Amino acid sequence: MADTLQFDLVSPERKLASLAATQVQIPGMGGDLTAMPNHAPFLTTLRPGVVKVTAGSETAEYVVTGGFAEVSPTAASVLAERAVPRGEFAADMAADLLAEAERNLAEAPEEMRMSAGQRLRDVLALKSQLSL
Amino acid sequence: MPSLKDLKIRIASVKSTRKITKAMQMVAAAKLRRAQESAESARPYAERMDAVLGNLAAGVAESANAPRLLAGTGKSETHLLVVATAERGLCGGFNSSIVRLARNRVARLQAEGKTVKILTIGKKGREQLRRDLSALLVGHVDLSDVKKLGYPDAARIAHDILNRFNAGEFDVATIYFNRFQSVISQVPTERQLIPAVFEAREGGASSQYEYEPDEEAILADLLPRGVATQIFTALLENGASEQGARMSAMDNATRNAGEMIDKLTIVYNRSRQQAITSELIEIISGAEAL
Numbered sequence: 537m538a539d540t541l542q543f544d545l546v547s548p549e550r551k552l553a554s555l556a557a558t559q560v561q562i563p564g565m566g567g568d569l570t571a572m573p574n575h576a577p578f579l580t581t582l583r584p585g586v587v588k589v590t591a592g593s594e595t596a597e598y599v600v601t602g603g604f605a606e607v608s609p610t611a612a613s614v615l616a617e618r619a620v621p622r623g624e625f626a627a628d629m630a631a632d633l634l635a636e637a638e639r640n641l642a643e644a645p646e647e648m649r650m651s652a653g654q655r656l657r658d659v660l661a662l663k664s665q666l667s668l
Numbered sequence: 669m670p671s672l673k674d675l676k677i678r679i680a681s682v683k684s685t686r687k688i689t690k691a692m693q694m695v696a697a698a699k700l701r702r703a704q705e706s707a708e709s710a711r712p713y714a715e716r717m718d719a720v721l722g723n724l725a726a727g728v729a730e731s732a733n734a735p736r737l738l739a740g741t742g743k744s745e746t747h748l749l750v751v752a753t754a755e756r757g758l759c760g761g762f763n764s765s766i767v768r769l770a771r772n773r774v775a776r777l778q779a780e781g782k783t784v785k786i787l788t789i790g791k792k793g794r795e796q797l798r799r800d801l802s803a804l805l806v807g808h809v810d811l812s813d814v815k816k817l818g819y820p821d822a823a824r825i826a827h828d829i830l831n832r833f834n835a836g837e838f839d840v841a842t843i844y845f846n847r848f849q850s851v852i853s854q855v856p857t858e859r860q861l862i863p864a865v866f867e868a869r870e871g872g873a874s875s876q877y878e879y880e881p882d883e884e885a886i887l888a889d890l891l892p893r894g895v896a897t898q899i900f901t902a903l904l905e906n907g908a909s910e911q912g913a914r915m916s917a918m919d920n921a922t923r924n925a926g927e928m929i930d931k932l933t934i935v936y937n938r939s940r941q942q943a944i945t946s947e948l949i950e951i952i953s954g955a956e957a958l
Contacts, residue, residue, distance in 0.1 A: 544712070548819035549709065550709040551712050577877045579880070580880040580881075604890060606720060615713055615716055617819070617893065
């Protein structure tokens with residue numbers, strides 16, 4: 537039985553990470569979830585949040601702004617619209633994200649208001665989580 | 669017969685032209701490498717996106733409440749052609765070949781009695797299409813300020829197109845661009861954006877996945893992203909093609925300039941020789957006459 541799973545983090549512009557991980561924490565739309573080897577095949581959309589990859593004793597964290605994740609027993613792929621290592625995620629990026637979410641909410645038609653509002657709350661939560 | 673001085677000036681001018689085309693070729697070669705790299709690094713995302721969407725779409729396609737982006741509006745009356753060209757010229761047949769493909773398509777659609785709208789990306793295509801199809805142009809995306817094409821640019825274009833779709837401005841959207849095959853060969857390509865089409869995959873694996881939220885919600889979230897990704901891929905391919913086309917066009921121009929210089933130099937030397945000979949004859953016949 538394999539004790540690692542192949543983790544890939546790709547953004548539209550480049551591949552950010554590809555490594556064998558022991559567990560991956562993913563900010564799913566319906567709450568955080570942790571993928572470990574032999575996880576059942578799973579597909580979820582992402583909310584803005586932090587992806588935490590553990591490989592042995594090392595952890596890497598990436599801030600993602602949305603996208604989706606695909607989990608299979610042997611691999612976890614996160615396809616993020618935008619992703620940056622947590623250390624590089626600065627306050628002005630968070631501010632941009634927040635402004636964008638607010639604008640979206642203001643422009644959103646009636647049936648989209650729910651999801652736009654949810655996104656704004658997610659962004660705020662992310663901001664406070666990172667204490668920016 | 670041009671005078672020696674004219675020839676000299678001419679040679680000098682062709683030489684400086686050759687210098688320029690040579691420099692452009694080298695710049696294009698450097699940019700091509702970069703463009704190819706970014707096209708390369710965008711591939712994993714696009715492929716994964718395609719695979720996941722294909723899987724999802726196969727599972728949802730039959731259901732009645734499939735998203736409109738996938739199922740279409742149920743008619744194909746109004747077509748939106750997204751024509752992606754370059755911002756600059758001097759790249760051989762690059763822009764014309766895309767425009768020609770789009771134009772053929774317009775003619776075919778109009779013959780069938782459909783309405784055609786055109787959205788241009790890049791200045792050159794707009795200039796060419798404006799000549800005879802200006803009535804069909806509904807929008808233009810200017811990328812001349814964009815130094816390095818990023819996903820947000822593509823997302824912006826996709827957002828615009830999706831807004832138009834939701835407003836019911838068109839039923840079918842197709843994007844036109846050049847697919848990069850090699851430095852000397854770029855293939856004008858059309859690809860349907862809306863409704864989304866996916867290559868049929870064998871053994872639909874969609875049932876083995878668990879979805880959160882449900883399949884349709886994910887699909888509704890992902891399809892717009894899929895459109896953006898396709899536009900992004902197309903623009904990257906286009907960028908690499910443009911540099912490739914420019915490189916080979918400038919290579920040709922440099923070679924032609926070289927040939928021209930050789931020819932002019934021969935003419936120059938001949939007329940110089942001739943001038944000397946005729947001067948000698950004059951002197952000799954002058955001496956003989958005495």
